[in-house]
Amino acid sequence: MIYIDPPYNTGNKDWVYNDRYVGKTDRWRHSQWLEFLYRRLVLARDLISPDGVILVSINDENRSRLEMLMDEVFPGRRLGSLVWRTKDTGNDLSQRFSHVHEHVLVYANPGFKFNGRPTDRRKFRNPDDDARGDWSPQPLTANKTLFERPNAYYPIQNPETGYWYPCDPDSTWRFASEKAIRTRLEGDKNAIAAALDGLRSDTIEMLIEKQLIYFPPCKPRDVMQFDTRDDLIAAIREGRGPILPKKKTALLRENLPDLDFWVGKPIAPGRPSRKEHWTARPEEERLAPVSSWIAGINEEVDDDDDFIEAIVTLRSTRGGVATEEVKSILGGKAFPYPKPLSLLRGLLEQATKKNDIVLDFFAGSGTTGQALLQLNAEDGGQRHFILCSSTEANDDEPTRNICRDVCAARMRRVIAGFNGNAGFSAEAGGEFAYLQLDKVAPADLLYDVKAETAAALLSLRLAHAIRNSRGGHVQYIARADDYDILLCMEINDQVVKELAIWPQQNGVQRLAVYCDRPLALQEALEAHGIDANCHSLAEALLSGQAGGRV
Known part of the structure; x- marks a missing residue:
């Protein structure tokens, strides 16, 4: 990241x-x-x-x-x-x-x-004894107006009770209605077929048939019915019409194109929802997504829906x-x-x-x-x-x-640690290296680079850490498996002698040495019977740097 x-x-x-x-x-x-x-x-x-x-x-x-x-x-x-x-x-x-x-x-x-968040299993229940098991109510609405999604603006009827539920004109249903499409296209078979073929999900009629729409129970006395258009308009103006339960905003308004439809219809309170069964979603997908807010x-947090x-x-x-x-x-x-x-x-x-x-x-x-x-x-x-x-x-x-x-x-x-707050140990990640970058011409690298700088860069690259240098002509960088990684800023007889006894003194089988003359050092160590791989220090320092070889 x-x-x-x-x-x-x-x-x-x-x-x-x-x-x-x-x-x-x-x-x-x-x-x-x-x-x-x-x-x-x-x-x-x-x-x-x-x-x-x-x-x-x-x-x-x-x-x-x-x-x-x-x-x-x-x-x-x-x-x-x-x-x-x-x-x-x-x-x-x-x-x-x-x-x-x-x-x-x-x-x-x-x-x-x-990463999301695991879905809370406790939110899945079965209040209607659905044979498919526990489910969670999901909103039926999308953040689109009736002008943006005319196919998703329509009334929904509970087939068991006959009660109707208005669509919110500011937040239409998520699913299209086959009946609404046929009505809007006025019998144009080709246009209707094209519209239905272009749908990416089930229609509301399919979901109701599959019993995937939950209608909240309501008492008959809470059901609204307006016998005339004047009664309906009066209720809208006086705030007595159907509203969203939480937001208290009106679902029916005077300027809606389908206002006459609601005259004489029994209108139920509450909002229908879509059932999402616990077993319907693969386990790896049972994660809640991250909100953009x-x-x-x-x-x-006030959700867009109830x-x-x-x-x-x-x-x-x-x-x-x-x-x-x-x-x-x-x-x-x-x-x-x-x-x-x-x-x-x-x-x-x-x-x-x-x-x-x-x-x-x-x-x-x-x-x-x-x-x-x-x-x-x-x-x-x-x-x-x-x-x-x-x-x-x-x-x-x-x-x-x-x-x-x-x-x-x-x-x-x-x-x-500060002001009574506990600090962080090295095991908990409580260590870092403070490094300052400088520009060095590649041709001048081995002349200008300091031993501690070369050691720090190699240590970061090879061991992902910076350790305190032991100093001396031979500097220890890291241990990998059965060999030690070493740095030699210069090659002379004293350095060769020190390297020749290093494996025995430090309990390793082989050496990996970075220096300015790797071929010469390789030959010298082989003459002492030392198993070593010698690498160019200049190439190692330039590797991955801007303008250097990778």
């Missing part, structure tokens, strides 16, 4: 380009911002695993620009976006419009799926809480507009497996790292993080270093 919270290009000194802040008056700031992100996203695309995902936070102002860029870099990979309410109060009272939300764009490779911690469809609603504190979270760790306002821990916890919980690697290359204050450690502690995971940040040094602040003074500092304090 990759998560990034890039600078939002507001013009308020929120990002540095070519060692200077880009302001609102810069006529090229949008182009610079897109190019700035494009180069990084292209690299990110090549790092995402076949079942991986990239999540990108962005404000509403720049969402459209970023989506076009993401569509270009990740064609066909757009999964959707999550909407997160960042605050409770408005910020533009002059126009009576409040910007209170941001987005998290989701682009994923084909193998990715959100990120709700507040204590926010009551039925609770099985969905996972992520929850997060508002944005201002994050500033206090960072302040409690580092003191003061160390970083502007950080993301809250709860937001990252929710995203990580749904988008990662327990052994995944998570990359954040706009790491900022390090929220991603802390959230990952907390999630590991909660579910026993072994997730690893890679947090990348620029220094954000500029002409005004040449010594500024966000990565060192904010991100790395936060991770150290979180791991050690």
